[in-house]
Amino acid sequence: MSLSLLVEQLLNGVQFGLMLFLMAAGLTLVFGVMGLINLAHGSLYMIGAFVCAVVAGWLGSFWLGLVAGLAAAAAAGAIIEVVVIRRLYARDHLDQVLATFALILILSEGVRIIFGPFPLYLSVPDLLNGTVSLGIVDYSLYRLALIGVGLLTALGLWLLIARTRLGIRIRAGESDREMIAALGVNIRALYTVVFALGAALAGMAGALVGAIQSVQVGMGEPVLILAFVVIVIGGIGSIKGAMVGALLVGVIDTMGRFLLPRAFGLFLDPSQAMDVGAALASMLIYILMALVLILRPRGLFPANG
Amino acid sequence: MDERRRELTINAVLALGLLAAPLVALAVDEPFYVTLATRVTLLALAGVGLNLALGLGGMVSFGHAAYFGLGGYVAGILAHHAFNGTPVLLGLPGTDQMIVIWVVAMVLAGLLAAVIGALSLRTSGIFFIMITLAFAQMLYYFMLSWPAYGGEDGLPIFLRNGIPGLDTMRPWDMFVISYGVLLAALALFAMLRGARFGAALMAIRQNPDRAAAVGIAPFGVKLAAFAASGMITGLAGALMADLNGFVSPAMMAWQTSGELIVICILGGVGRLFGPVAGAAILVGFETVFGGLTQHWQLFLGLVLLLVVLFARGGLIGLIAGRQRHG
Numbered sequence: 001m002s003l004s005l006l007v008e009q010l011l012n013g014v015q016f017g018l019m020l021f022l023m024a025a026g027l028t029l030v031f032g033v034m035g036l037i038n039l040a041h042g043s044l045y046m047i048g049a050f051v052c053a054v055v056a057g058w059l060g061s062f063w064l065g066l067v068a069g070l071a072a073a074a075a076a077g078a079i080i081e082v083v084v085i086r087r088l089y090a091r092d093h094l095d096q097v098l099a100t101f102a103l104i105l106i107l108s109e110g111v112r113i114i115f116g117p118f119p120l121y122l123s124v125p126d127l128l129n130g131t132v133s134l135g136i137v138d139y140s141l142y143r144l145a146l147i148g149v150g151l152l153t154a155l156g157l158w159l160l161i162a163r164t165r166l167g168i169r170i171r172a173g174e175s176d177r178e179m180i181a182a183l184g185v186n187i188r189a190l191y192t193v194v195f196a197l198g199a200a201l202a203g204m205a206g207a208l209v210g211a212i213q214s215v216q217v218g219m220g221e222p223v224l225i226l227a228f229v230v231i232v233i234g235g236i237g238s239i240k241g242a243m244v245g246a247l248l249v250g251v252i253d254t255m256g257r258f259l260l261p262r263a264f265g266l267f268l269d270p271s272q273a274m275d276v277g278a279a280l281a282s283m284l285i286y287i288l289m290a291l292v293l294i295l296r297p298r299g300l301f302p303a304n305g
Numbered sequence: 306m307d308e309r310r311r312e313l314t315i316n317a318v319l320a321l322g323l324l325a326a327p328l329v330a331l332a333v334d335e336p337f338y339v340t341l342a343t344r345v346t347l348l349a350l351a352g353v354g355l356n357l358a359l360g361l362g363g364m365v366s367f368g369h370a371a372y373f374g375l376g377g378y379v380a381g382i383l384a385h386h387a388f389n390g391t392p393v394l395l396g397l398p399g400t401d402q403m404i405v406i407w408v409v410a411m412v413l414a415g416l417l418a419a420v421i422g423a424l425s426l427r428t429s430g431i432f433f434i435m436i437t438l439a440f441a442q443m444l445y446y447f448m449l450s451w452p453a454y455g456g457e458d459g460l461p462i463f464l465r466n467g468i469p470g471l472d473t474m475r476p477w478d479m480f481v482i483s484y485g486v487l488l489a490a491l492a493l494f495a496m497l498r499g500a501r502f503g504a505a506l507m508a509i510r511q512n513p514d515r516a517a518a519v520g521i522a523p524f525g526v527k528l529a530a531f532a533a534s535g536m537i538t539g540l541a542g543a544l545m546a547d548l549n550g551f552v553s554p555a556m557m558a559w560q561t562s563g564e565l566i567v568i569c570i571l572g573g574v575g576r577l578f579g580p581v582a583g584a585a586i587l588v589g590f591e592t593v594f595g596g597l598t599q600h601w602q603l604f605l606g607l608v609l610l611l612v613v614l615f616a617r618g619g620l621i622g623l624i625a626g627r628q629r630h631g
Contacts, residue, residue, distance in 0.1 A: 031431065037431045037434060037435075084610065084614070087614055093365055093430055093431050093434060094359070094365045094566075094570075094574075095613050097365060097367065097434060097566065098566065098567070098570055098609060098613045099609075099610055099613040099614065101563045101566070101567070101609070102605075102606040102607070102609035102610040102613065103606065103610065104606070105602045105603065105605055105606030105609070106603055106606035106607060106610070108602070109600045109602045109603035109606065110603065112600065113600055113603070221559065225438060225439065225442050225559060228435040228438060228439060229435075229439050231435075232432060232435050232436060232439065236431060236432065275451065275452050275453070278450045278451075279447050279450045279451040281450075282443075282446035282447060282449070282450045283443045283446060283447050286439055286440060286442065286443035287443075289436070289439055290424055290440075293424055293425075293427060293428065293436065294424065294427075297427045297428050297432075298428075298432075
């Protein structure tokens, strides 16, 4: 095991974590502001990826595809909020789970009807093809760019929430929704904007990850569940928690898959070590989540006290 | 009391209808529909398990696929070792006896539910939903990546496990076994609901603080209900694996957990026969619309959405009128 391989896996973990952050940020915002659990967040990720792949195929430009994917996810989010989600804010979590589960069924089949049953492929843009030398390791330029985009988006999100009028309203909505409605803020419009913002982030993540994975129906749900783990670890409603949780999950998952089979190889025969290591590695982040729950049931950075 | 009588009538219709369907199917020589009725019965059984936690206890578990799948793997793994003549663990042999498998499945599923419940019940609301989901995913990925029992490909059960005196390979016998187990589980559910335990559980669901004030410790009661709930769902999983002759990680996938919740809700949450109605609707929908279009899940999603938004009492609630459930 060489150092360069280790560094490469570490960077992969960070890249994976930052893409998880884009998903988790939307989920945690929507929960923090509206108190809603949205299972269909993964479907918005899928919509972003599909629209990006199709538009990139038509126009021959990944960048236009990315913009289209982001816009489509945001638009889909806004429509879904107005038509369905808006009726769920006052309901209990069970109704929210069921209604958004129904949305997954509808959106997955809808995408299958519109785009066909086969996976689509989205290639990495020419500009970001190839590798770049980082001293000890030659790393994929595209993945490095994903790290950059993830960090920039996190910074942008922080600026938006901490420094703008919209951010003030979002934070006010988190702490007391009746009060800001009484102060004349259009709370329904604010909710739609927050939901669409979360959807746009999910769509962006889907489009970006679509270039390194295949774009297919059902791609959103595994990511959604990981994003749940992220916000449970980080503390629901906290953007900072989502960032820390996402990086922890991304790095631990990636490094676990890389290191555990090798660690078991020290005292088991190779094929057995691969099996045990891989099986354990796939459980690692859930074990982490259980530990966080035992020590801090409300997550590492509880949002409201 | 009129609503109560109407619900009792619906229950009787559901119980007799579920029994009559395979009889009619046998009379017209369509054994496929006997197996379909068995499928409804076993999904209903899994739903009865979840209904205990979800309907009576108000614990929205989005991870009951874990117990369902665990039960399935108990049946698969014990049968696998009995078939090969190899020991399971520490020299213990496998078995092809359903009754033994049921006991093992219920014990293990109960233990798993107790552990997951003990951790998850430290939280509530949205956290609880996500955490139960995440633990089920953990098991799912474990079975997916652990190749000893088939991993991703699943594990076939070559010979359906047996019960002395019955021929489980015959669809009708398999149905009768499943139906008997379902009735027993429904009786247990009704008994628990009527007992002090059920009253305590419902009191905690409605107002945990008040329940605690009158001397009911919420945690213990909820944990016991959660473990019992896992046991019943695990038993359903063991039977379902035998019915399908196959167990795979898909039994543990999050979609299965979602389907189990759907079964409870479509029928009417907290109602005794809610899961029976829900399972019948779900399988009926799949069979009818699945035959018409490959996009039947779109319609399932639409119906489910409409039920959640506009008909919150489920099917039984729609017919019997909305009562406070429980």
